Amino acid sequence: MDGPTHVFENGDRMPLLGLGTWKSEPGELAPAIREAVGIGYRHLDCAPIYGNEAEVGEALADLFSKGGVRREELWVTSKLWNAHHLPGDVLPALKQTLRDLRLDHLDLHLMHWPVALRPGIGLPQGPEDFLAPAEAPLSETWAAMEEAVDAGLCRHIGVSNFNPHKLRALSNGARIPPAVNQVECHPYLAQRELLDLCRAQGILLTAYSPLGSPDRPARVRKDEDPVLLEAPEIQAIAGRLEVSPAQVLLAWALQRGTSVIPKSVSPARLRQNFEAQQLKLDPSDMTAIEALDRGLRYIDGSFWCPPGSPYTREWLWEA
Numbered sequence: 576m577d578g579p580t581h582v583f584e585n586g587d588r589m590p591l592l593g594l595g596t597w598k599s600e601p602g603e604l605a606p607a608i609r610e611a612v613g614i615g616y617r618h619l620d621c622a623p624i625y626g627n628e629a630e631v632g633e634a635l636a637d638l639f640s641k642g643g644v645r646r647e648e649l650w651v652t653s654k655l656w657n658a659h660h661l662p663g664d665v666l667p668a669l670k671q672t673l674r675d676l677r678l679d680h681l682d683l684h685l686m687h688w689p690v691a692l693r694p695g696i697g698l699p700q701g702p703e704d705f706l707a708p709a710e711a712p713l714s715e716t717w718a719a720m721e722e723a724v725d726a727g728l729c730r731h732i733g734v735s736n737f738n739p740h741k742l743r744a745l746s747n748g749a750r751i752p753p754a755v756n757q758v759e760c761h762p763y764l765a766q767r768e769l770l771d772l773c774r775a776q777g778i779l780l781t782a783y784s785p786l787g788s789p790d791r792p793a794r795v796r797k798d799e800d801p802v803l804l805e806a807p808e809i810q811a812i813a814g815r816l817e818v819s820p821a822q823v824l825l826a827w828a829l830q831r832g833t834s835v836i837p838k839s840v841s842p843a844r845l846r847q848n849f850e851a852q853q854l855k856l857d858p859s860d861m862t863a864i865e866a867l868d869r870g871l872r873y874i875d876g877s878f879w880c881p882p883g884s885p886y887t888r889e890w891l892w893e894a
């Protein structure tokens with residue numbers, strides 16, 4: 576079954592539905608990728624900070640050698656970690672990702688966050704682990720990412736976790752405009768302003784945590800957060816259509832023209848999520864789901880904003 580795709584200016588096609596790999600435990604991911612490719616997934620979303628790109632590379636090498644899929648049939652996205660924003664660090668970081676994934680190029684390379692950390696830092700332990708925006712300007716990191724396109728190491732570049740102001744500023748000064756902005760997006764965080772801007776500028780919006788990321792780690796969990804998969808309105812629509820709540824969430828994302836990257840390591844749920852591509856919601860259900868927006872971020876970026884950090888949540892999401 577062919578699902579919906581986004582066609583870039585150069586004719587490259589990205590399947591809108593991809594497999595997310597954040598939070599997949601070691602040992603679970605390679606089998607999940609084999610299963611997903613067997614089901615028909617042709618888009619993988621990766622990042623070095625997920626700590627599992629070598630396992631992705633092992634699964635891909637195995638699939639390529641056994642004829643499970645050809646490289647050119649697969650869309651592979653990865654990301655530049657925050658500790659590699661200094662221009663001289665961008666290409667080496669991308670080359671390490673390519674070694675881990677056992678690929679000679681990425682289809683899409685994203686700047687993971689508009690936040691810079693000192694070289695060598697994974698997750699920050701204190702304010703001394705950050706570089707201030709002026710010490711690692713986003714435009715300079717972007718220029719180095721553009722060079723990676725020139726060098727043939729990736730076909731497209733984009734950003735992640737950029738708000739409308741930051742996206743506009745980066746696009747305005749860019750030689751190669753961002754192809755994609757990957758952000759948290761689901762009915763509780765519909766991202767309407769950002770989606771309108773992306774549509775106007777020909778930028779594809781990719782929705783992460785489309786199921787509300789129920790397995791997100793404790794450090795980003797807040798007690799008061801509602802469970803998206805249990806939203807009564809979503810459950811009611813799912814019940815009426817005899818599909819699962821996850822399928823309603825994914826069909827909604829696809830029908831708005833966003834790319835969407837649900838994570839699963841379960842064969843049954845991988846299949847269920849893939850089959851959501853066939854579900855069509857009628858306009859009244861689309862409108863009812865859109866009305867659930869409450870600006871709720873499960874991943875609110877507060878881990879970038881400890882006391883003394885040069886970053887604040889207002890800077891991240893508003894400025």
Ligand code: A2P
Nearest residue numbers: 784785786787788790821837838839840841844
């Ligand atoms: P699992 O990997 O065991 O299938 P998100 O993509 O929003 O981050 O959400 C991922 C979480 O949602 C994982 O815990 C995943 O569990 C779970 N999940 C994935 N697909 C489904 C589904 N169809 N129904 C319910 N939960 C799902």
